[in-house]
Amino acid sequence: MFRMLSIFRAAALVAVLSLALAGCGSANPVATSDEPAAEQTLKFLTVNMPRSLDPVHIDAQRILENGLAESLVVQNDDATLRPGLATSWRTVEPTVWEFTLHSGLRFWSGAPVDAAAVKASLERHKAKNPRAKSILGAMEFAAADATTLRITTKTPDPGLAFRLTTYGIHNAAEADRRGDEFNRDPDLTGFMKPVQFVPGETLVAEANPDYWGKPEGGIKLKRIEARLGSDPQARMLALRSGDADAEFNVEIDQRLQYEKSGTKFSVYSPAPTTRNIWLNTTKVPALRDKAVRQALDLAADRKELVDGLNHGYAKAATGHFPAGLPYAVDSGTTTDAAKAAAILDAAGWSPGPDGVRAKDGTRLHFKILTYTVFQPLAIALQSQWKKVGISTELAPVETTASNQMMLDGNFEIATYCSCGSATGDIAGQLRSFYRTGVVSNYGGYSNPQADALIDQLGTEFDPAKQAELAKQAQRILLDDVALVYLYASTQWGAAYAPRVRGVEPNLSRRILPGMWLAR
Structure with missing residues (x-):
């Protein structure tokens, strides 16, 4: 796997160079103050509002990007990988992969996020996620020990790790117990927990105080408020008026207007x-x-x-x-x-x-x-x-x-x-x-x-x-x-107001624990 990454990094470089030639907005806007705002609530608009918070649901839009769910592996904007719930992964044999998990992690309910739980989650995706059946169908999952998940494929599969980046890990046992209630009240691992959810319209979530055992620095944002923004001009006007702090579906016409504002907004355009x-x-x-x-x-x-x-x-x-x-x-x-x-x-x-x-x-x-x-x-x-x-x-x-x-x-x-x-x-x-x-x-x-x-x-x-x-x-x-x-x-980038800090350019459309709002 690691041998093949060189070509993907080269591919990413080509894509990034093409993007640079196309033009992009300022990634380092000037703000009036570097002091944190008293209220750390990030408000944003998106076309892709979820209709369910259950990761196996076809309309569980943006629950990974919004910090509610997490995957084993994370794909960067430049098509490379980074650790998610798994710290590392390797091929043991051409048809056998091993993923090493972080130890001591828990779902929101307090249940452990161990290899057995991850196995159950992926098996539930395999059984119930319409888009997963053709991808996970030929895989077999086994918990070698508490922190080691083993995946066996029928044929050698060099791209397996990339294909696990879209599946939110969840408590499958709780999903079975809660039934349809899991669509609005799931048991996930993310740093943001939903407190209000209107399918397809609004999502409000608050910081999870027990996220990853309270890592050093903690979660800087205390709350996110997402709402549907179908009209691109209305999304831009909301950002310009201060009614929103970010939007995640920047169209070409709006991108031009954002860029004309100079350093007032950060606009991150994806690779083509x-x-x-x-x-x-x-x-x-x-x-x-x-x-x-x-x-x-x-x-x-x-x-x-x-x-x-x-x-x-x-x-x-x-x-x-x-x-x-x-x-x-x-x-x-x-x-x-x-x-x-x-x-x-x-x-x-x-x-x-x-x-x-x-x-x-x-x-x-x-x-x-x-x-x-x-x-x-x-x-x-x-x-x-x-x-x-x-x-x-x-x-x-x-x-x-x-x-x-x-x-x-x-x-x-x-x-x-x-x-x-x-x-x-x-x-x-x-x-x-x-x-x-x-x-x-x-x-x-x-x-x-x-x-x-x-x-x-x-x-x-x-x-x-x-x-x-x-x-x-x-x-x-x-x-x-x-x-x-x-x-x-390069359509569908992300735009942020000047006071939004901690955006990671290589994960530009994700809400991250290190993001915060300046005054």
Whole structure:
């Protein structure tokens, strides 16, 4: 595992350099005083409000980032790893990993966070977390002793540690005992404990006085107050007026305005991630026709999306991973509306009286599942696809509601962003998007050639071979138009008011125990 980290650090450096070229806000704002404020309550806005506090729930949004839950391993913004509840980890054999836990930790209830409890938590994720089944399904967990968790896989799995970063460890026994009550009153390990929770709207939490046995320095923030902020302009105005201290879904337009304020706000923009369009080949017969997928891909005007929609804070996508990473392909689709129209003509999709193409009684008309942050993109694509005879209508939903709809396959075309990004688990990311039968392969895409390469990649430890296998798989996916790749963007950063201190740039969207408020 440690041998392969060199390529991931190189990848992270490329991503960070790309980000620096795109521009970013001040990370060291000047405040009026370095004295702590009397009230240490951090107020913030986010689009991703949880509907449940149970970590296995599909809509348990931001409970890791907000300090309620913790994972065994933490992934930094630059795609490297750091310890979480586990102090270290190693491969004992190619199919056996050992994780050493911190000793003496407890859940909020006082129950010990030992290897047996972590085993039970991961097994509950495996059984009940819809997104975990395809990832944890082939793993077996065992408590070797109180502080040693052993994980056995069916095949060698170099990316295993990266895949454990999203699973909040919780008291599975209490979850079974409390039942549905666990959604609003869980038993977790974080430094913030909820005291008020309105699903999808507000979350108030207070510092846990027994966190990790009261470590030196303790928790500086005493309280967090999170609320839903669907409108990007309203989130920015709340921060500027002092009604909020932070927001965690900074859009491109708002980023520009924050940066114009000079040193007044800190704006942390993430490494670029690929924006893509999901195509439901399971539900929509027309999308099984490669000619239709190619037309959607070719008709998408990436220059217009980059220069107009993103004000230049993006680059045209070359494939699943952002260009410049060692495992990304060098070139992607070149927009060509005339070619898109010719492909549809050749495949028998002819324009009707209203300009919409049809074949054998089936019209090329699709609903685009979208939500607030993606609606401008959906509107732009609607106009671009219309030019080649493809009709669409918007099907906007509340952001969090889209999670279950995608999982259920309740969409035709979607702007939903499980966005391709720099990662330490190349195979795991490709597998989650494209492997036949995987839960998070929302559109039901299937290609035996891609499956074979992804499976081979998943057992490969050599970084150079990993990169080559990833490129081979992406070339197949590009040619087959598994998804429509549009652009790599630095959208959805974090913005903080000047009085917020202790933000860690490599975990910029996380509330951390060392954060505090100045006067």
